[in-house]
Amino acid sequence: MTKGLIITLPRFDVVTEYFSEFSKEIIDLAKNKSIPIKELKEDKVTKNNTEKVLKKLNHKLIVFNGHGSKTEIAGHKNEIIISKENSNLLKNKIIYSRACEAAHTLGEEISKNNNCFIGYKDSFNFYADPDKYHNPLSDPRAKLFLSPSNLIPISILKGNTVGESSKKSKRQILKNIKKILRENKNESIEIAQALFSNYNAQAVCGNLNERL
């Protein structure tokens, strides 16, 4: 297994647009640290391409961006790219899935294969400003949700264990809840509530001491 990153970057709706834009921070860090990286972008995020890349490259860290369910992770236009059927391709890897619910059943299943899976047992929620859809990175409300989630792969790329990385991410969610409550705006409670929902949903399945 080599120190490397495979990341999926579908971009066909607002959610995947935001996930892909915010992933630039993860990609930039990997490049700065000269960690080999394979980006699967837009309509290339298909089951066939994902399987090809996972078979060809021995990179240890896999980041999935997209939609999901309790048993599946999707790619371009919601094509299912990972399910129980091909989860053996993720053997001995560290997986972070920024997709709804995948940690619930799929994550538990995958973690049995000597893997470590970080994801969400319930929905991943975020607020976004429609006026910022054209430039997600300029959306401060979305940043409250996506920056803590970025911290998971970022912390792993920096050499921390999976357990430490998830903990750092969760601490950042709590800091953001504090920040938004201190703003004391009408909308603060609702945003804090959505952040707290992500805090509760984020889960690690497998060996917490695994590192890149």
Add this chain to the structure above:
Amino acid sequence: MKQENNENMRDLIIARIESTGPSNLKLFVGGGEGMSREDMIFHVQKGDSIGKKIVNNQINFLKAVSSGKLVELLNTV
């Protein structure tokens, strides 16, 4: 009695969304389009899967606030 409690809870959640739901933002819960405050209220009233998620998230948050769990967590950072 249980149905009455559920209806009261639903009305409470709707009142909360009406008063504190961000008017200029969209909420993304899983896939699909972002929801405005009005969309959220529609789903809660309809009682569909999205509406149930919204209600559960609100109840979990209220429980964490009332039990002191949220304050306890926020004091750790």
